[in-house]
Amino acid sequence: MIGPWRITIVALGLLLAAGCGTVHIEVPPGSAVTLLDQDQPASIKIERHVWFALWGGEPLSDNSTLNDIREFHLKQVRVTVVQGFWDSVINGVTCYFSFVRRTVVIEGNP
Amino acid sequence: MMITPLSRRIRPVLVACLSLLLLTAGCFTIPTYAPYGQSVRLLPPDKPAQIRREYRTWFILGGLFPLDNTMPAEIIAQEKLTEARVIVQDTVEDAGIAAALTIILPILILPQTVVVEGNRAPVESTTPPPAASPQDQ
Numbered sequence A: 001m002i003g004p005w006r007i008t009i010v011a012l013g014l015l016l017a018a019g020c021g022t023v024h025i026e027v028p029p030g031s032a033v034t035l036l037d038q039d040q041p042a043s044i045k046i047e048r049h050v051w052f053a054l055w056g057g058e059p060l061s062d063n064s065t066l067n068d069i070r071e072f073h074l075k076q077v078r079v080t081v082v083q084g085f086w087d088s089v090i091n092g093v094t095c096y097f098s099f100v101r102r103t104v105v106i107e108g109n110p
Numbered sequence B: 001m002m003i004t005p006l007s008r009r010i011r012p013v014l015v016a017c018l019s020l021l022l023l024t025a026g027c028f029t030i031p032t033y034a035p036y037g038q039s040v041r042l043l044p045p046d047k048p049a050q051i052r053r054e055y056r057t058w059f060i061l062g063g064l065f066p067l068d069n070t071m072p073a074e075i076i077a078q079e080k081l082t083e084a085r086v087i088v089q090d091t092v093e094d095a096g097i098a099a100a101l102t103i104i105l106p107i108l109i110l111p112q113t114v115v116v117e118g119n120r121a122p123v124e125s126t127t128p129p130p131a132a133s134p135q136d137q
Helices: A004-017 A066-071 A085-097 B005-024 B072-079 B092-104
Strands: A021-025 A044-053 A076-083 A100-109 B028-032 B051-060 B081-090 B110-120
Touching: A021 A044, A021 A076, A021 A100, A066 A100, A076 A085, A085 A100, B028 B072, B028 B081, B028 B110, B051 B072, B072 B081, B072 B110, B081 B092, B092 B110
Parallel strands: none
Antiparallel strands: A021 B081, A044 A100, A076 A100, A076 B028, B051 B110, B081 B110
């Protein structure tokens, strides 16, 4: 029989391990950027990790696509927010110290 | 193999840690693209949006399979947005729901909050302009 204390500890452990995080898909002010559809080809692919502290409460790296689009002068983009296998493995360790990460993939054409 | 009292104490902790690692090692993918045949401009952060849709998309077995597969493109198509910005959030509520569901039903259900904000194309007036009166002619 699993006691209420054990359930509470497991629940707290799960909550501690479940990180949060927000990624904004937006463009620089004054720019005209359109979204690519699912199958349109893209010549540029940027893949980077976004780190958060405090279980996602505080972004440690840029959590917006704005600067990537500005830097690569993209006019058409498609963005994917991923928590991949390695993100999960790394989060499985770092989340106990409040750090979590996500992967952002930006594909586009200048 | 002899099980010492210490290893007897450590073993459940190790099992619990590994189980938590497995239980929380969720993967998911949320792509943002335009619906087929629809031109959608991305909005900057400072531009106001008339429409805001916030919803949860669900994954099962640690994110291996989407349950509802509601992606931003579907919302953009439903709302007929011509301008949009998307926020992919993993909120405290999502974490709480995932933790609670994992305890109740250990099939690793993961929710993710997605916010789609945007504007529709301005509606062109279909009513004809008022006819000029005979006095005006």
